Amino acid sequence: MNNLVENIIPVGAIPSSDEIHFTVWGPFLHDCKVHLYEPQETVIPMEKNKRGYWNSVFKITEHHQKITYKYLINEKEEYPDPASRYQPFGVHERSEVIQFDNTQNPQDYSLRPKLEDYVIYELHVGTFTPQGTFEAIIPRIAKLKDLGVNSIEIMPVAQFPGKRNWGYDGVYPFAVQNSYGGPWGLRKLVNHCHQMGIAVILDVVYNHLGPEGNYLSKFGPYFTSKYKTPWGEAINYDDAFCDEVRNYFIYNALYWFNEFDIDALRLDAIHAIYDESAYLFLEELADKVKEYDLKTNQTHFLIVESDRNDPRFIYPKAEGGYSLHAQWCDDFHHALHAYITGEKNGYYADFGSLAQLAKAYQQGYVMDGCYSSYRKRKHGRKPQKANRGQLIVFSQNHDQVGNRFRGERLSILVSFEELKIIAALTLFSGFIPLLFMGEEYGEKNPFCYFVDHGDPALLQAVREGRKREFQAFYGDQDGYDPTIEETFKKSIIQWELHQKDKHALLWSVYKECLTLRKKLKILQPLSNISPKVYFNEKEKIFSFLFE
């Protein structure tokens, strides 16, 4: 991959046939060495180049030796590799070199679903199965395919502290979570999916790193004090030395494509990627991915989560856009959820009418420059030049369920009949649909927010932060405790339900809807038709017609 994309420096421990090449960025370090623990303890000096990268080479004497290491910096402290490929003992301990038997063999990409044909199934590895591993997912893929799903979206897998986390506290963007089965497990899952014709989307977090085990600042200015994110220090995308921080994350994106054959990335909360450059990091990322695809004759997609309702991110370059491929469309969810549940708290304050639901069907964005009473200002912009195949809609997702006071799914909030209507409303919307694991059979277990930090002060901070967040919605009531194992355990879905009673019926509704959707081109995003919508608020009538 080294020469595939111009000027992108591979970072981390990179194996070739007879050596491991170590590279780490440390522009201000006066010394950096590899402290090898296995196969034998030794210290390997490194040399710094002009761009601030420290390099060294270690000759392999025996194939597939276990190699573990930390970086010894300034001859006094040592830390895991910021680009570690594996953290066998968690976020604070040694990094391990990963040597795969082979690189992924790119299949015929023309057989993979196109973005506008995606039917996405979002899952959280830890709670999708009782085992909580990649491997345990594999037996369920055939069932999902049968349901009509053709792509799974895996919540973030970058190594996080402990064993329980949604994934947004990851601190090693290149290391696949050890408790999930590490890089081998992810590879196996991806390979299986591809054999079944299922695409794999990976959720990646480029807007912040978690609070525990985050040693990047020991190496270089990965963060900037120019901005603050809701979750901690802002990543340095536009301040001094940002070029190499961009390199790190762009290389990360290419790493998933190149080493794991991931089909698409879902970029978490890009509204927290602060960047005032003339050439935005996100645009650069899209350009580099395009360059990589052109050189390798592959196709990859970048899907963003954004609360800005700014279509510029998904517009093509010719329209002055940043040419990211698609985005999550939260407004569709909010319009649907607020109308059906009648909830008016928090951001639902802006929603609740059929007129808004109609707008969602017509253009995805409801907040398109109109006044938001939740934000107390005008919000968004008309997505005039966006295609329906660029907008991903859902009636539930990990955030919309999990960021509730009690993590209730719609199955708890609305009637069974309403669940069926919601399925049809989402799947026949003419956008790209996304299901959240369990919704297809009306899972009743909650999806709670949970963490497993090592530091009691941090656990307390999470508890309090969570409480604060919910005040807009629920006032001072008590919720569940995100820091205890019980909260995690009760979030594990009961997959076997999908064959039982009403759950099986709902499953068949989803399946029938997806079958019909597949038959009728007019219901698919590629047609790019906005439906005619008729509604009557008083009579509670809502109908839409694609023609």
Place this chain on the structure above:
Amino acid sequence: MNNLVENIIPVGAIPSSDEIHFTVWGPFLHDCKVHLYEPQETVIPMEKNKRGYWNSVFKITEHHQKITYKYLINEKEEYPDPASRYQPFGVHERSEVIQFDNTQNPQDYSLRPKLEDYVIYELHVGTFTPQGTFEAIIPRIAKLKDLGVNSIEIMPVAQFPGKRNWGYDGVYPFAVQNSYGGPWGLRKLVNHCHQMGIAVILDVVYNHLGPEGNYLSKFGPYFTSKYKTPWGEAINYDDAFCDEVRNYFIYNALYWFNEFDIDALRLDAIHAIYDESAYLFLEELADKVKEYDLKTNQTHFLIVESDRNDPRFIYPKAEGGYSLHAQWCDDFHHALHAYITGEKNGYYADFGSLAQLAKAYQQGYVMDGCYSSYRKRKHGRKPQKANRGQLIVFSQNHDQVGNRFRGERLSILVSFEELKIIAALTLFSGFIPLLFMGEEYGEKNPFCYFVDHGDPALLQAVREGRKREFQAFYGDQDGYDPTIEETFKKSIIQWELHQKDKHALLWSVYKECLTLRKKLKILQPLSNISPKVYFNEKEKIFSFLFE
């Protein structure tokens, strides 16, 4: 003007034939009243509307009565009007209602110079004449016209504390500085300029307000803690309640056009206007100005100062731009200055070669995505779709002279022969040229930074801040003291020099260059031709050819 631009609320004290309408935004105030001091002391109640504006009407009993007032808020404190039209006794005292005899009579706009024909003369009212008033400028306009200038750019005139200030500490964006002669003086000057066929550009500051006499926060959330500017609190352009803050500044722009017949605004340092909206304040401003122009059949220009080297600001909407009309091109200055003076400190570190000067001639931006050693990152973007008539170039301006350690003009730094070359290099560049008052005859007096605050702690802070700012350039040397009158006085230009000795010779060089430029269409921005540039660093040869 009230109905000219949709949804823009006029703020301040607005006279009609028999009444004064008072409007002030105060969304969280539980009470607001007009405390009238003249013509008779009285308190007038106000009513708040849904958007948070307090309104009241005062009947005029006698034409052109002097009317002064403050707003009494929450029945305990009183402050001048945030949209005061005049502060006769400075920034802390009463506001005065302004009633002009007539509105400006729009002349035939087709006679005014077009933007791409502008030859701009930047001046500071306080130091352009010994009197330091608008009126004192008038007798010099004919001379400037004779020189070949067709537009003057006036440094900011919004009321600032004391009598000496560059204008960037203004705290009443609608009030013309009392010590300069107030609104009547500005009107008179503009009228005279228009009679002479000279356009008037006003420098306005929409990125911050000064530190003294800034009472806006007493009324509403004009500022946000989301961002910090180098000069204080960031103005709230994208946070809750920002719609009405935008209204205030958009109305300000229209106010200058409507009440003073100003031709163009120069928007100070837009890189400090932080805004993450899908619809940027600056784009909204440009749209509203366009709407105003269409309805009134007038033409106004928005010229930005930006250090982002992001051409999106000046690209048309069709290219995904924000459609501001033109921008200052600092890179042209830096390339020219660094090469001729040999200076390498501060941001000049990125410049100094003829290759860079050549790039500046070809496309304006030198930093077009290449690495900046000053910023320690890549900077800017190629301005491929910008026209030469959108870039304003200069060999000197108030910042480049005044933000030096000793405020030295080029006349102090380079030889007389070099001054002549610099004149030709700038005026024949094929961009829009801007001269800084005095450069046309080689003024020797410095242009220093000066302030006149009332608060000793603030004065000390300015002294120290100034020192810090210069450390990158000059280390710990001592400069002049910006807080004493002497510094201001020595900045006043010696206009009479333009007829003397070598000064007169330089003046004639400028005049001849501008005459030739006017004759040769190919040297004008409208032709939009990039010159062929030949240079040889070793032989110090630089030539450019328009053909």
